[in-house]
Amino acid sequence: xxxxxxxxxYYPVDSVxxxxxxxxxxxxxxxxxxxLFVTKSIYGYVLATVFLAAVIMMSxxxxxxxxxxLKAIVVLxxxxxxxxxxxxxxxxxxxxxxxxxxxxxLQTAGFMGIRLIYLVVGSSILxxxxxxxxxxxxxxxxxxxxxxxxxxxxxxxxMMSIALRFIPILVEETDKIMKAQTARGADFETGGLVKxxxxxxxxxxxxxxSAFRRASDLAMAMEARCYHGGAGRTKMKPLKYHxxxxxxxxxxxxxxxxxxVIKK
Amino acid sequence: MIEARNxxxxxxxxxxxxxxxxxxxxxxxxxxxxxxxxxxxxxxKSTLIQHLNGLMRPTAGTVYFEGEDIFADKYDLRxxxxxxxxxxxxxxxxxxxxxxxxxxxxxxxxxxxxxxEARERALSALRxxxxxxxxxxxxxxxxxxxxxxxxxIAGVLSMEPEVLILDEPAAGLDPGGRNExxxxxANLRKxxxxxxxLVSHSMDDVAKYADRIMVLNKGRLAFFDxxxxxxxxxxxxxxxxxxxPQMTYLAQKLNKAGISVDPAISTVEEAKAxxxxxxxxx
Numbered sequence: 001x002x003x004x005x006x007x008x009x010y011y012p013v014d015s016v017x018x019x020x021x022x023x024x025x026x027x028x029x030x031x032x033x034x035x036l037f038v039t040k041s042i043y044g045y046v047l048a049t050v051f052l053a054a055v056i057m058m059s060x061x062x063x064x065x066x067x068x069x070l071k072a073i074v075v076l077x078x079x080x081x082x083x084x085x086x087x088x089x090x091x092x093x094x095x096x097x098x099x100x101x102x103x104x105x106l107q108t109a110g111f112m113g114i115r116l117i118y119l120v121v122g123s124s125i126l127x128x129x130x131x132x133x134x135x136x137x138x139x140x141x142x143x144x145x146x147x148x149x150x151x152x153x154x155x156x157x158x159m160m161s162i163a164l165r166f167i168p169i170l171v172e173e174t175d176k177i178m179k180a181q182t183a184r185g186a187d188f189e190t191g192g193l194v195k196x197x198x199x200x201x202x203x204x205x206x207x208x209x210s211a212f213r214r215a216s217d218l219a220m221a222m223e224a225r226c227y228h229g230g231a232g233r234t235k236m237k238p239l240k241y242h243x244x245x246x247x248x249x250x251x252x253x254x255x256x257x258x259x260x261v262i263k264k
Numbered sequence: 265m266i267e268a269r270n271x272x273x274x275x276x277x278x279x280x281x282x283x284x285x286x287x288x289x290x291x292x293x294x295x296x297x298x299x300x301x302x303x304x305x306x307x308x309k310s311t312l313i314q315h316l317n318g319l320m321r322p323t324a325g326t327v328y329f330e331g332e333d334i335f336a337d338k339y340d341l342r343x344x345x346x347x348x349x350x351x352x353x354x355x356x357x358x359x360x361x362x363x364x365x366x367x368x369x370x371x372x373x374x375x376x377x378x379x380x381e382a383r384e385r386a387l388s389a390l391r392x393x394x395x396x397x398x399x400x401x402x403x404x405x406x407x408x409x410x411x412x413x414x415x416x417i418a419g420v421l422s423m424e425p426e427v428l429i430l431d432e433p434a435a436g437l438d439p440g441g442r443n444e445x446x447x448x449x450a451n452l453r454k455x456x457x458x459x460x461x462l463v464s465h466s467m468d469d470v471a472k473y474a475d476r477i478m479v480l481n482k483g484r485l486a487f488f489d490x491x492x493x494x495x496x497x498x499x500x501x502x503x504x505x506x507x508x509p510q511m512t513y514l515a516q517k518l519n520k521a522g523i524s525v526d527p528a529i530s531t532v533e534e535a536k537a538x539x540x541x542x543x544x545x546x
Contacts, residue, residue: 177357184420185370202361
């Protein structure tokens with residue numbers, strides 16, 4: 001029932017992109033996202049498209065799998081695109097009652113749409129090619145400087161990786177409880193909003209209880225293995241930059257420079 | 265009463281993650297029978313039973329309940345779920361209401377019964393489950409593990425099903441609790457003539473209670489026969505990663521040691537009778 005969530009999902013194949021250091025990929029994603037907002041010219045978007053297509057090809061993740069993540073933002077996309085079309089001042093194309101579509105609006109809406117789609121695709125490439133553990137490891141390391149101003153970087157990273165790890169478990173648990181209640185005649189599908197919301201109680205109460213139980217079990221297990229936070233903790237596989245990472249950084253810098261040059 | 269015809273279930277069909285749960289399974293279960301379903305982890309037991317009350321749809325084949333195809337378009341699956349009750353593994357994780365009694369009333373209320381009728385049924389199911397009366401009004405989360413399990417089983421019993429499917433009802437309980445739950449299940453059949461399908465991987469439990477045993481192996485129905493007949497295939501069972509009941513092994517050893525007993529015995533009672541006979545004690 002709930003197998004369609006691609007956000008935060010890892011696609012296990014071996015590729016150059018998969019093998020990159022998570023910090024490189026984080027920086028790459030960041031640069032890509034920034035570049036989308038820097039550019040206002042059509043050439044900038046062409047370059048971004050080429051860059052994105054090249055990365056997708058190198059990552060060997062099927063395009064079908066990547067676009068699946070876009071389903072989640074369809075509503076958001078439609079709303080923001082139509083707002084832009086109708087609410088921007090300029091040369092009118094046609095009017096729809098009190099609404100007036102403009103050429104300028106259409107243009108901004110187009111760019112806006114592309115930006116949104118690229119944002120989602122760009123960040124799903126990151127999660128599709130990086131395991132949650134690598135990702136938080138990379139975040140922890142690259143944000144390490146924040147520790148100087150007393151930000152508990154390690155703790156936040158640990159919480160993130162636990163949260164990510166728990167998503168599939170909770171999805172499975174939801175599925176199980178849903179089935180058990182359906183077997184007792186519960187109906188999650190029909191009825192109005194109020195009835196549907198009420199029908200969620202037999203699902204949510206056990207789900208919360210089970211989440212708390214799992215959390216306390218996990219805390220116990222971590223304490224039993226002497227976990228006490230970040231200080232003095234070493235890694236089994238410390239992150240190390242390789243030659244490919246330096247090459248990736250160079251490409252990234254060139255890409256960003258090009259984007260800035262043709263921004264207009 | 266329940267008939268499965270050429271059931272096949274394939275997970276994630278048509279994707280890279282395609283995997284087959286079971287293929288081409290057919291069987292008939294009669295009214296009032298006690299069926300034991302065993303199989304190694306991953307043999308498809310849990311998936312199979314979820315087809316019997318329409319929680320999962322088969323990829324091919326179908327299930328008939330009292331002669332009607334339950335996957336036909338107009339078939340009322342919700343009504344079926346009242347007739348074919350299902351107790352999942354660790355059923356205590358489905359408890360949610362303020363009191364045990366209210367929780368047990370959830371099923372009957374979903375069936376469209378009035379509050380009073382639902383209450384009647386819930387009370388009778390709770391008494392049958394062996395939970396002590398003073399717990400009926402307490403929160404289900406204050407009960408002990410074994411008590412929660414009873415309350416959850418009562419939650420299915422209150423729908424007064426004609427068939428009851430239990431997935432490892434004794435899992436995670438201590439030996440005393442195990443026996444009590446299994447005795448409860450055996451009693452249900454005696455007192456209410458409910459057809460029982462018990463999923464387990466303990467051969468000893470199944471041997472003690474079941475009329476017929478269904479063995480699943482790698483998604484196929486390996487055996488479906490009376491316990492004696494199934495346990496005569498000790499070697500095949502072991503190849504499937506299962507074991508015969510301990511008493512069957514005892515009988516084998518006794519025979520090897522020159523004391524002749526029936527090699528297909530499976531329960532302690534049978535073993536006792538056979539051994540006494542072998543030593544000519546009356």
